[in-house]
Amino acid sequence: MKALAGAMDGGVAMADGSAPLLGDAEFRFLRDFVREHCGISLGDHKRQLVQGRLARRLRALRLRHFGAYCDLLRQDPQSELGDLASAISTNVTAFFREAHHYDLLAEELLPRWLQQKRRSGDRLRIWSAGCATGEEPYALAMVLAEALERHDATGVDAKILATDLSPQALETARNGVYPLERLAGISDGRRRRWMLRGSGEYEGLACVHPRLRELVAVQPLNLLHEWPMRGPFDAIFCRNVVIYFDQPTKQRLFRRYAGLLPAGGHLFLGHSESLHGVNDDFELIGRTVYRKRG
Structure with a gap:
């Protein structure tokens, strides 16, 4: 009983070798740290x-116990931050998830933006904030590459920034290699055009086309810390990210997004997210699509 009580209060390893228990003090520390x-x-x-x-x-x-893990975070928080965030959050992503966003880009926004960029010589930038394992930015890259060809705009300086906090997710995004079953959201035509199917030891896998790699820059970033980029971005995708954040953090984040978008710039959120009561810099123009007010 004494050993069990110690495990409950101090987060120590159990005497029988079972998984350690998270004590009250350790949970409070982890909650505040996160x-x-x-x-x-x-x-x-x-x-x-x-x-x-x-x-x-x-x-x-x-x-052996959660107390040692908390000590590690106290001593060197940055070294473990990405793995900690990955462990406690659920990264659900897919190619062309919430397809209406990509349809809006392909049919309305990109044709207009590319026409403007060709005249002005300005660059086109899209940010995938919280890109997870890369399906979102590579799906964006497919739509962008097709638009550049269709509208004779291959000379436009167009890039997609993909950022995340998780080291494991970023490694997958940089590699751009996915099991075939993860390609379900990609149409047959796009799959043939933009995904290279593996063989031999790579059987059952597919790699993104080099053209997509040219368009996507994958970088680590903590959304709560300083941002090295200054914008402006034409669009920011931050989908299924802020569901984990408290209200003050959401408010600060959306103010910072507004600072990187010009008047008329677009912000895309996840299906269960909203700016209602959080930020007045944007107006809702479609299903989880917001435009920065002028």
């Missing part, structure tokens, strides 16, 4: 989830 460094709000109901997911990090780091 809110400060990641903007993610963890309620008490998330305690079991945090314990289960971070137990894998303890095994990977060969740490």
Whole structure:
């Protein structure tokens, strides 16, 4: 009983070798740390989830208890921040998820933007903020590459910035290699055009076309920290990211997005996200599509 009580209060490893328990003090520290460094709000109901997911990090780091993990975060927070954020958040992504956003780009926004850029000589920039494993920016790149060809605008300086906090997700995004079953959202025509199917030891995998790699720059970024880029961006995709953030963090983030978008610039959110009661810099113009007010 004494060993069990110690495990519950101090987050120590269990004597029988089972998974360590997350103590009260360790959970409070982790909750405060995650809110400060990641903007993610963890309620008490998330305690079991945090314990289960971070137990894998303890095994990977060969740490016996949560107290040691908290000490690691205190001593060197940046080294573990990406892995911690990956562990406690659920990155659900897919090629052409919420297809209406891509349709709006292809049919209305990109033709207009490219015509303007050709006349002015300005560059075209799209930011995929919280790109996870890369399906979103590469889907954007397919639409952009097709628009550049269709509208005779291959000379326009057009790029997509893809950022995320998770080192594992960024590695996948940089590699651009996906199991065939992950390509379900891509039409047959686009799959033939933009995905290179592997063979031999790469059987069952597909790699993105080199042209898409040319259009996408994958970089690590914590949305709560300083941003090296200054914009402006024509569009920012931040979909299914702010669902984890508390209200003050959302408000700060959307103000910063507004600062990187010109009047008329577009912000795309996830299907369960909204700016209602959060920010007045944007007006809703479509399903989870916002335009910066002039």
